[in-house]
Amino acid sequence: MSKTESNAAGATSALEIRDTRTGTSYSVPIMPPATEGDTAIRAMDLRQIKQKPDEFGLMTYDPAFMNTASCKSAITFIDGDKGILRYRGYPIEQLAEKASFLETAWLLRNGELPTQTEYDDWKHQITYHTYVHENIKTFLQGFRYDAHPMSMLCSSVAALSSFYPDAKNIEDPAERHISIVRLLAKLPTLAAFCFRHVKGLPFIYPDNDLGYVENFLSMVARMSEPKYEGNPAFVKALEVLFILHADHEKNCSTNAVRAIGSSHVDPFSAVAGGIAALYGPLHGGANEAVLHMIKEIGDKKNIPAFIESVKAGKGKLMGFGHRVYKSYDPRARIVKKLADDVFKVVGIDKDLEIALELERIALSDEYFISRKLYPNVDFYTGLIYRSMAFPTDFFTVLFAVARTAGWLAQWEEMLLDKEQKIARPRQIYTGYGERAYESTISHGGRGGGKDAVRK
Ligand code: CMC
Numbered sequence: 001m002s003k004t005e006s007n008a009a010g011a012t013s014a015l016e017i018r019d020t021r022t023g024t025s026y027s028v029p030i031m032p033p034a035t036e037g038d039t040a041i042r043a044m045d046l047r048q049i050k051q052k053p054d055e056f057g058l059m060t061y062d063p064a065f066m067n068t069a070s071c072k073s074a075i076t077f078i079d080g081d082k083g084i085l086r087y088r089g090y091p092i093e094q095l096a097e098k099a100s101f102l103e104t105a106w107l108l109r110n111g112e113l114p115t116q117t118e119y120d121d122w123k124h125q126i127t128y129h130t131y132v133h134e135n136i137k138t139f140l141q142g143f144r145y146d147a148h149p150m151s152m153l154c155s156s157v158a159a160l161s162s163f164y165p166d167a168k169n170i171e172d173p174a175e176r177h178i179s180i181v182r183l184l185a186k187l188p189t190l191a192a193f194c195f196r197h198v199k200g201l202p203f204i205y206p207d208n209d210l211g212y213v214e215n216f217l218s219m220v221a222r223m224s225e226p227k228y229e230g231n232p233a234f235v236k237a238l239e240v241l242f243i244l245h246a247d248h249e250k251n252c253s254t255n256a257v258r259a260i261g262s263s264h265v266d267p268f269s270a271v272a273g274g275i276a277a278l279y280g281p282l283h284g285g286a287n288e289a290v291l292h293m294i295k296e297i298g299d300k301k302n303i304p305a306f307i308e309s310v311k312a313g314k315g316k317l318m319g320f321g322h323r324v325y326k327s328y329d330p331r332a333r334i335v336k337k338l339a340d341d342v343f344k345v346v347g348i349d350k351d352l353e354i355a356l357e358l359e360r361i362a363l364s365d366e367y368f369i370s371r372k373l374y375p376n377v378d379f380y381t382g383l384i385y386r387s388m389a390f391p392t393d394f395f396t397v398l399f400a401v402a403r404t405a406g407w408l409a410q411w412e413e414m415l416l417d418k419e420q421k422i423a424r425p426r427q428i429y430t431g432y433g434e435r436a437y438e439s440t441i442s443h444g445g446r447g448g449g450k451d452a453v454r455k
Pocket of ligand 1: 282283317322378
């Protein structure tokens, strides 16, 4: 591309850049604004900026992808400043109020709400793929009694890949479809099995007469009763929480799924990578961290001292702040209302009182206001989950079950995007220049030892 030509991206305006090292000016096309006005330049257009012809060219340096769009996407829209979240154009508030989780999963993948026939068929397919191979039970039984359920879930989803070798045919739409159905169907089963293993309880098989959420609760909680009947308030709360967690644009775990999937590995392996990313306390693990924090505070009277320690940099107020939302997280508003509904059934406890007081103080404190730190979705979800008697370390598993819908929609969108290739960022090397090898240790003779394979 010449230094003044535009590229073929249909750009109508350009960024004029003058390199003060060489005095050369460049015209970099600005991509036409997308639906909601997002604009960008193509990072590759900066490569023409060089001091000498044989140089690599200018890169952008963006640790943690603070200002880098790695794809175009039509799935989820977030306006962090205005506190807007929409799936395929539908406001999260409307979906949370009116849709079901499986309908939302369909919407995320297909871009439109399903017709009745499409929905019935989708629901039927997912319901009839909930069983997992019996060997998965043996696999899970290998874990220790105190294994973290996220480790177990991550490993067992990765293990599923070995049961479905055809899943690697990712270019075949039929294989992609059945893998998506299997993952959505089996995640609740695996999650429930992880729960039962830790408790030392027998695994409960799926009940095809129940809906997605109620069946999950049945596999988690059913004992000797012939038919499980979930508490309607809990079933409703979990359905809404699943919808709220179904997708969230290019967050850490979704980025992981897309990056892993870009190597064209099967979706079971890519989703296992997403679960690993979600496990971290700065991501899906935050709702668990909120409860640990509340436990550590212990009493309302300790809150001011705790807030002061956070302000002094001795830890974070977990469940507050977000990379994207710099006003109230719209999901947090829905979750707070949901928490009110659930607590009407189970009653308010000391921890909820601490949470409410923490929120009140933080929202009126200059430190949090000036940094635009508001409660995020995780601030109240942990309290709801706990009131439903889920153990703390299981909270992120619930998040993972729901987020699988978004990961799969994003994975398929990435695969069908002609502009995508294997994800491979650049680096700015800061290590040594070339130096000669001079070791002071003895290896006991290189290449010696027994042959590793041949006897
Ligand atoms: N408590 C106290 N101070 C905070 C917090 C917090 N929760 N979050 C950010 N800050 C401060 C931070 O120290 C920094 O201060 P300063 O400018 O004085 O150095 C400033 O606010 C900007 O923070 P940042 O680290 O640049 O913000 P980020 O966008 O990199 O981090 C975050 C976003 C979510 C990782 C962070 O806010 C955090 O660690 N929050 C607590 C963990 C949490 O609740 N995570 C769940 C996120 S929502 C679920 C999801 O979508 O995954």
